[in-house]
Amino acid sequence: MSFRDTLVTCQGCGKRFVFTVEAQRQMAERGQTVTVPDLCESCTRRVKYGGRLHGRIKWFSAEKGYGFIIDDDGKEIFVHRAGIPLTEAGTLPPLPEGQEVLYEVIESPKGPQAVQVRPYTG
Numbered sequence: 001m002s003f004r005d006t007l008v009t010c011q012g013c014g015k016r017f018v019f020t021v022e023a024q025r026q027m028a029e030r031g032q033t034v035t036v037p038d039l040c041e042s043c044t045r046r047v048k049y050g051g052r053l054h055g056r057i058k059w060f061s062a063e064k065g066y067g068f069i070i071d072d073d074g075k076e077i078f079v080h081r082a083g084i085p086l087t088e089a090g091t092l093p094p095l096p097e098g099q100e101v102l103y104e105v106i107e108s109p110k111g112p113q114a115v116q117v118r119p120y121t122g
């Protein structure tokens with residue numbers, strides 16, 4: 001079977017993306033039927049993570065009260081401590097560098113900002 005790059009329109013966000021030969025080959029190697037996906041990668045991730053965004057902590061300083069998340073596309077997003085729900089003990093959850101998190105993004109006057117940031121453990 002021969003594969004070729006296919007242009008697909010995402011059913012979730014309407015963005016056009018390429019279903020690459022590489023992705024098709026990987027599906028075939030995993031023993032899956034090679035079918036054109038309905039959703040782009042970021043929409044697929046959204047479904048997987050219950051409609052939320054996924055990324056990793058670049059750094060967060062409880063002292064300074066802010067930090068940054070790197071999303072799965074490699075973009076940096078500002079996070080303020082007000083956007084992090086406290087634990088039952090009333091403290092900030094530990095957010096070491098590299099910690100996986102789920103979050104939402106709002107537009108603030110200073111640009112996009114992550115809110116509802118919670119550690120994600122898989």
Ligand SMILES: [Zn+2]
Pocket residue numbers: 010011012013014015039040041042043044
């Ligand atoms: Zn999409």
